[in-house]
Amino acid sequence: MSREFRTALGRELEELAEAGLLRSLPQPAGAGGEGTVEGKTPWLNFASSDYLGLSHHPEVIEAGCRAFRERGAGAGASRLLCPDADLQRDLEARLASWKRREAALVFPSGYAAAAGTIPVLVGAEDLVVLDRLSHASLIDGARASKATLRVFPHNDLHGLEEILRRYRPRSRRALVVTESVFSMDGDITPLQELVALKERYEAWCLVDEAHAEGVFGRTGAGIIEALGLEGRIEVELGTLSKALGSGGGFVAGDRELIDLLINRARPFVYSTALPPPSAGAAKAALALLTSGEGTRRRERLREIIALFGGGQSERSPIFPVICGEERRATAVAARLRKRGIFAPAIRFPTVPKGAARLRISLCSFHTPEEIRLLQAELEREE
Ligand code: PMP
Secondary structure, eight states: OOHHHHHHHHHHHHHHHHTTOOOOOOOOTTGGGTTOBTTTBOOEEOOOOOTTOGGGOHHHHHHHHHHHHHHOSSOOSBGGGOTTOHHHHHHHHHHHHHTTSSEEEEESSHHHHHHHHHHHHOOTTSEEEEETTOOHHHHHHHHHHTSEEEEEOTTOHHHHHHHHHHHGGGOSOEEEEEESBOTTTOOBOOHHHHHHHHHHTTOEEEEEOTTTTTTSSTTSOOHHHHTTOTTSOSEEEEESSSTTOSOOEEEEEOHHHHHHHHHHOHHHHTSBOOOHHHHHHHHHHHHHHTSHHHHHHHHHHHHHHHHHTTTOOSSOSEEEEEEESHHHHHHHHHHHHHTTEEOOEEOTTTSOTTOEEEEEEOOTTOOHHHHHHHHHHHHHHO
């Protein structure tokens, strides 16, 4: 490529590096001696959202392989042009019944589900209000919608009410957007109170349960199930890529919502359908997650959370270890990596500037010994 092209991009990379914000892809375990302890031990991975370890369950792998053999590696076209997507349709029916909603629709990713759904629901005459710590996919969807966008301080319902009081009367529709478990802080939204508030202002609500699925609720359906809020939230967003151990995202809700998304959600209409192996694996993972095996794994995860969280078992598996300055977070993560622990530094723009952190996510396959090792290493860093 031209020198001018490379120089222009190179300058941007240098600026990122100077600000301590340059990202690069992690090396595979063992490469260059990193990620190994005395050249032997593999990574201890504290970065995965595979909370119940289902991505490696033999039944999930077998279902994925079967779909590969019988349906091929790719779906071949968008769902609207896919006559034999019965695996995807079956998965949707099961997701809908798990979430106790009329219907569900699967997208190629959770990001696509979030970013594609919001612009279908609100437009230029409407209001969309987001929690300040909402995931990038929700922010991008809200921006793309062209609705008036307002942000309320994290989990601050007074802040949300102020916005609704001020803007609701001049908007055709209002949509409140939040996560039930926040991806970078791991805290839980006061959803009962938020739902009561949005009902008072006749607003709609979209809740992203990406990090609650598999972890909360009797059948692992999330915080909405745990709080018995089924039917009071217009749009439920989920992902197949975390506790469901596969890849893809979905929306669950009323039949009319799903039918409109089929017509209007651009990442659904214009993207190739979820690959059959991902759909097959997710279906098997869902069956496990809602069975006794899922309950056992959830209990095990609770024990691991309690061990790391000083006895608190009812919190989420995501623990931020705040480092503050960006360079400090990357230095701590690099030192841990040298000792075989993968706990990545999370920096701006994923989290606010100066709030860089290690993000520890715990899974049911971590052992008490591994948790104690992590704790000892973190103490050394203090
Ligand atoms: N929502 C939240 C809260 C997330 O954390 C993520 C994944 N980082 C997504 C949506 C996107 O899901 P996916 O990885 O399936 O695209």
